[in-house]
Amino acid sequence: MSGFVVWFTGLSGAGKSTLAAMLSAELRARAVHVEVLDGDEVRTNLSKGLGFSKEDRDTNIRRIGYVAKLIARSGACAMTAAISPYKAIRDEQRAQIPHFVEVYCSCSIPVLTERDAKGLYKKALAGEIKNFTGIDDPYEAPENPEVVVHTDKETKEESLAKILAKLEELGYIPRRGGVAVAPGAAAAGARGLIAPHGGELVSRWVEGAEKAALAERAKGLPVIDLDERTESDVEMIAVGAFSPLRGFMSSKDYLRVVREMRLENGLPWSMPITLAVSEQAAEGLRVGAEAALRARDGRIVAVIELNDKWRPNKELEAQEVFRTTETKHPGVAYLMSTGPVYVGGEIRVLERPVASPFPAYDRSPAVTRAYFAEKGWRRIVGFQTRNPIHRAHEFITKTALEICDGLMIHPLVGATKSDDIPADVRMRCYEELIANYYVKDRVLLSIYPAAMRYAGPREAIFHAIARKNYGCSHFIVGRDHAGVGNYYGTYDAQELFNAFSPGELGIQPLCFENAFYSKVVGAMATAKTAPGDASTQVNLSGTKVREMLQRGELPPPEFSRPEVARILIEAMRSRS
Structure with missing residues (x-):
């Protein structure tokens, strides 16, 4: 089957990333190779440095469209999950990309405001945030998309079913049962093993000259002390057992996991993997800088590139994750014993925090x-x-x-x-x-x-x-x-x-x-x-x-x- 592009569009919080993750999982189960271009990830990598003027937004979408076209040309499915608010630039991509499927995630502002864990819509409505799409910056809804899903009225499963039905109708994907591949067990390489969660097995070890240079730089960095749990978390992230995590969660991932059991990109994930620090330690940590992670025996075992620092609502976390706030529960007791500030960021690991017991x-x-x-x-x-x-x-x-x-x-x-x-x-x-x-x-x-x-x-x-x-x-x-x-x-x-x-x-x-x-x-x-x-x-x-x-x-x-x-x-x- 030829390659194609599924272009999700809709306001922030309308469910684009969630549906893209659900759809990619289903397509992989049907032996379709999928690459997802998430809006936030593109902004961090492909479009780093661009702002949110109309010109910059158009440039961002053109870059996404170009990469999506290359992926589709190779015979795979490319999914985009960016707001892409302007009709003209979306139509430009449609004209340049064969087999283009536009999916409009429609959701009302009141529902989006209620869903918004960080309160951005409320701030935008109050005038505290300027140029916010859908409030004081326009969002131009598609006029003739291939699929419209009403995520404020439908379940995620109902919306997914609509998209799958259209892709089957267009002949872009095999119908369920048409290919002998077990659900959720799409081939991972020639040997046929199940793919890692998110599609790639993460490794955060550093070796050779890079390791020596990082170890030397770590000597001058502020230090975060690990406890028994975070030591094991560092190792599990390093070896890829917690793939697709590349480090400790940012507030966006954390909030979505706590409330919805999904990462910010929509991928299922049920437990917060966080790094808590004391008030005193937090004062010396700056977002955008690095810090050294120190094991209980005094060794510097990893370096974290800090991308977030925030104060969590631990009562909410306890109730959602453990279903109780009682400190008699060992999970809650640990949670309440840790520092009041969380920091997030990717880690690079120099050595194992603890020697293997077996x-x-x-x-x-x-x-x-x-x-x-x-x-x-x-x-x-x-x-x-x-x-x-x-x-x-x-x-x-x-x-x-x-x-x-x-x-x-x-x-x-x-x-x-x-x-x-x-x-x-x-x-x-x-x-x-x-x-x-x-x-x-x-x-x-x-x-x-x-x-x-x-x-x-x-x-x-x-x-x-x-x-x-x-x-x-x-x-x-x-x-x-x-x-x-x-x-x-x-x-x-x-x-x-x-x-x-x-x-x-x-x-x-x-x-x-x-x-x-x-x-x-x-x-x-x-x-x-x-x-x-x-x-x-x-x-x-x-x-x-x-x-x-x-x-x-x-x-x-x-x-x-x-x-x-x-x-x-x-x-x-x-x-x-």
Whole structure:
């Protein structure tokens, strides 16, 4: 199929970037190569230095149009998501670009004002901001666009469906089912692995002469001290596990993630990745300058180019992300303990903030992807865990493996609560279990060196996106994923995946109910597959199991493999 351009136009906040991200995910799922030219990113790179006069705006649009034409000429799809307020310059691009599809995102000013987290529309209406498009600078709506979406009246999914229908009608894209590509699993290179989130695996390491020069310059920069969580965040950004993030979030990304679970460019993202500093430290930091990031052991491990500094509403963040403001919640307690000012910007990383606790199992996303490609795996299911694997976990991982080529057991080994089972104990349990009860050639044990946030449903989405970056096409979501206490419903995490349209996340969630040993069927099962009530189920509580282990008693083999239970008993005895 020939290349084409989808030109989104509409006022600020009308949903252009969101729909572009949703559409690009869907097209990639149909094996269409897509490049998105977002207005803010173009302003930062291609059109840096241009202002907002009519002449400068026209120049900006001409540059976008020229790049979009080149992309389409190569046979790909180019999407633009800039306001492009003037009809004449849009028509000029239409005349120069074959296969041009204009999508007008229509939204009323009152709705845009209500959506605007930074209050720009209110300031413009009050006269505090001049030359604001749609208020005191004109926006000329298209007269005959190929598609009109009313984002103040339609759901995102309804708007996306309109655009897809038009592209199918024009013959620019294959109809769903017309190409044998799994939803959300568009080919990433010749080996067919799922693409990283955002399309590119980020790496923020610096090497060689660049590293030496940056390390020398860092000696004279103001310093930001990292804590255990931000140390792990630096590493996860550096290796690409948090792709497409290239550093700590700016206020635009942060506000949109907190309120809508999307980055500023519309890409799904559920957790704020932020860098908090004290009042005193904030005074010495200037937007546009650099600062050194110092690990807890005193080493300078990275440099951040500051592009934003702001005071967050932590009450809002706590309520939206953790569903509570109670400091009894470990995520909220951490949030409230950090500095009152956030800073954002891209980072360049000199060295790991912390040595790997398990070097033999430490694999970056690039390494796991290479491993999967070498094995010839296309469908890989990821299993997130911060607990030993008992029979219920074994059952759901093996059930998932029946429809996949391989399983990656991916335990979180970063910061966790003090009463969680230590990572070294858990790792011994995983090793023993894999050695005795899994087909070794179908399982990869690899660590996930991130900090635990205990954000329940939002963290489940976050864990899935990260595993997509590691190369997983599927992700297991069990009951109470990333939960703590009684803050989340048993299956809230599974339900939250429905907030995104098919293909948006790009990784397929596999949702499982609580598993147990059924005395009726004589095997592991769930309520979907085994009759009987609770009296027919071997389903022990965590408290009950801990009490048995502390007494040196092995739980029933229907609940836990004896090899795993013995490791846990030994660990409890050594700690007591």
